Amino acid sequence: MNMLVCIKQVPDTTEIRIDPVKNTLIRDGVPSIVNPFDAYALEAAARIKDKDPSSQIVLLSMGPEQAKNALKECLAVGGDKAYLVSDRAFGGSDTLATSYILSRAIKKIEETEGKFDIIFCGKQAIDGDTAQVGPEIAEHLGYPQVTYALEVFVDGEKVKVKKEIEEGYEMIGVQTPCVITVTKPSFDPRYPSVKSKLAANRKEIATITSEDISDLDRSKIGLKGSPTKVKKTFTPSVKSGGVKICEDSGSATAKKLFEVLVADGII
Amino acid sequence: MPFQSIFVISEKKESLYELCFGARKLSDQVTAVIFGDRTAAENVADCGAKCVLYCPTESCIPEDYCKAIASEVKKSPCALVLLNNSVRSRCIAGKLGAYLDTAVITCASEIVADNGDIVCKRTVYGGAAISSQAFTGSYGVITVGNGIFGDIDAKYPVTEKIEQISEKPECTVKIIARNEKKSGGTNLAAAKRIVDVGRGLASEEDLDMCNQLASLLDAEVGCSRPVAENNKWMPISNYIGLTGTTVKPDLLFALGVSGQVQHIAGINKSKVIVAINKDKNAPIFKNADFGIVGDIYKIVPALIKKLS
Numbered sequence: 001m002n003m004l005v006c007i008k009q010v011p012d013t014t015e016i017r018i019d020p021v022k023n024t025l026i027r028d029g030v031p032s033i034v035n036p037f038d039a040y041a042l043e044a045a046a047r048i049k050d051k052d053p054s055s056q057i058v059l060l061s062m063g064p065e066q067a068k069n070a071l072k073e074c075l076a077v078g079g080d081k082a083y084l085v086s087d088r089a090f091g092g093s094d095t096l097a098t099s100y101i102l103s104r105a106i107k108k109i110e111e112t113e114g115k116f117d118i119i120f121c122g123k124q125a126i127d128g129d130t131a132q133v134g135p136e137i138a139e140h141l142g143y144p145q146v147t148y149a150l151e152v153f154v155d156g157e158k159v160k161v162k163k164e165i166e167e168g169y170e171m172i173g174v175q176t177p178c179v180i181t182v183t184k185p186s187f188d189p190r191y192p193s194v195k196s197k198l199a200a201n202r203k204e205i206a207t208i209t210s211e212d213i214s215d216l217d218r219s220k221i222g223l224k225g226s227p228t229k230v231k232k233t234f235t236p237s238v239k240s241g242g243v244k245i246c247e248d249s250g251s252a253t254a255k256k257l258f259e260v261l262v263a264d265g266i267i
Numbered sequence: 268m269p270f271q272s273i274f275v276i277s278e279k280k281e282s283l284y285e286l287c288f289g290a291r292k293l294s295d296q297v298t299a300v301i302f303g304d305r306t307a308a309e310n311v312a313d314c315g316a317k318c319v320l321y322c323p324t325e326s327c328i329p330e331d332y333c334k335a336i337a338s339e340v341k342k343s344p345c346a347l348v349l350l351n352n353s354v355r356s357r358c359i360a361g362k363l364g365a366y367l368d369t370a371v372i373t374c375a376s377e378i379v380a381d382n383g384d385i386v387c388k389r390t391v392y393g394g395a396a397i398s399s400q401a402f403t404g405s406y407g408v409i410t411v412g413n414g415i416f417g418d419i420d421a422k423y424p425v426t427e428k429i430e431q432i433s434e435k436p437e438c439t440v441k442i443i444a445r446n447e448k449k450s451g452g453t454n455l456a457a458a459k460r461i462v463d464v465g466r467g468l469a470s471e472e473d474l475d476m477c478n479q480l481a482s483l484l485d486a487e488v489g490c491s492r493p494v495a496e497n498n499k500w501m502p503i504s505n506y507i508g509l510t511g512t513t514v515k516p517d518l519l520f521a522l523g524v525s526g527q528v529q530h531i532a533g534i535n536k537s538k539v540i541v542a543i544n545k546d547k548n549a550p551i552f553k554n555a556d557f558g559i560v561g562d563i564y565k566i567v568p569a570l571i572k573k574l575s
Contacts, residue, residue, distance in 0.1 A: 013393030013395065014393065016393070016395045017395075094370045095364070095371060096368070096370040129390075129393070131357045132357075132360065133361075135360075135362055136361050139333075146440055165354055165503075167504060168445070171442070172442055173442075173443050174440045183496075226403075227368070228370040228372060228401065228407075229403050233391065234398075235396050236396070242540075242558055250568075253559055253569070254566050254569030254573055257559060258570060258573045260557065266539050267484065
């Protein structure tokens with residue numbers, strides 16, 4: 001299998017804090033991480049490669065130069081090669097523009113790496129939470145897609161995907177080439193070894209700019225190619241603190257709580 | 268950009284009515300797209316839409332109709348497409364976005380018309396901030412959480428215009444098997460009382476205690492995302508939060524819920540929040556009306572005794 005995994009470098013959203021005075025987001029000092037769902041997608045690809053070592057895993061990210069750090073991390077846990085799509089002209093792209101750029105970049109990379117059988121994405125990035133770039137890449141390429149994959153099984157040319165749905169899961173059969181977006185599986189992604197980290201650090205990461213993609217429609221990229229505009233970003237309001245109940249024992253606390261709820265007509 | 272017509276797409280009846288109700292607040296030209304046969308379409312003829320389009324799904328899945336739906340939408344010079352936040356809807360939304368050459372605004376928590384613009388609010392950075400966004404092109408696709416339009420307080424006439432979608436589906440994937448998990452069937456969005464279980468629960472067996480409390484309170488049981496997604500103790504449909512269900516009960520009991528922003532985004536429309544957590548610094552207490560610092564394993568059994 002020739003596989004491509006899309007990787008996004010994101011701010012660790014659990015570390016984002018709100019400035020209590022200015023009521024704005026504090027982004028300084030927030031560490032950058034590999035989007036967790038993309039790490040699961042890479043693990044799904046790595047598991048396919050474990051069974052069929054002739055497989056190749058190519059990584060692709062779009063972002064500034066520093067996104068190479070995320071790609072290096074991924075090279076240490078299963079990626080064979082990595083490409084970074086980076087250009088000022090791409091700045092301000094929303095999901096539609098981003099998926100268009102990535103789909104054109106994938107075509108460009110295929111000139112060197114051969115046609116990909118499976119294109120993996122995380123089901124969504126934790127900073128934007130849109131879950132749209134994967135499905136849109138599939139449509140730009142005209143490929144079938146399966147979203148919210150828990151596990152991917154390859155048997156020859158056939159691909160089977162265990163897909164999470166609200167009520168449980170479905171087993172889906174899909175032809176290659178296809179796009180698969182991955183949600184949190186029941187297993188953890190593998191850890192890098194010292195050796196694999198060193199090897200990853202030595203690998204060259206090729207940068208693809210807008211100049212490198214010959215058939216790029218410039219009206220579809222960056223801010224200009226984005227059919228949504230952000231009006232403003234602000235912090236949500238919180239409820240003001242309520243009543244605290246803390247008696248000496250569990251049963252006394254329960255009794256007090258019960259009384260308060262009854263007194264207030266809540267139960 | 269003002270949108271003349273709105274297409275509402277839903278595979279679930281309740282959500283169809285809710286979305287149509289919301290759509291009617293923005294436009295009179297509402298078309299409902301449902302998955303099923305003519306009878307299914309006739310059953311929802313009073314949803315508020317001018318026209319109900321049905322997509323038969325005996326031999327394919329709803330996703331296969333995206334191109335066909337996009338063709339219908341393109342018959343309007345400018346239109347908005349409205350869907351719910353389900354796994355399937357989000358996939359359909361992405362495909363439609365590509366066909367309509369527009370972006371998708373997911374998990375909108377508010378949609379308002381503002382000087383001819385349709386402005387959507389959605390939370391970003393895992394709930395730490397809210398962003399308001401608008402479409403700049405002729406088409407827009409929006410997915411919304413349940414309950415954002417408020418209670419349905421309008422009745423609409425039954426529409427006579429019921430048609431099968433004109434284009435054929437494009438079947439690209441095949442369902443080999445389907446496995447439904449225990450429970451499910453809970454309607455958290457409409458629940459008046461909810462017991463909300465967090466990671467403070469030590470083992471799956473302890474859910475019994477929570478279920479017992481819930482049955483005494485006549486409440487539904489929901490949970491935080493890790494309980495469903497990591498521990499797999501409850502179906503995904505039971506998790507409350509930014510990317511899960513948004514709830515608005517009269518009473519919510521948060522048991523061992525720490526109160527991460529993503530979870531708070533799903534519960535902060537509750538009238539009364541009672542939080543029990545042994546960590547006095549847990550962020551849930553900032554959002555709780557009644558905060559109890561203590562051990563759920565001591566307090567919940569005592570409360571059950573009191574309520575029985």
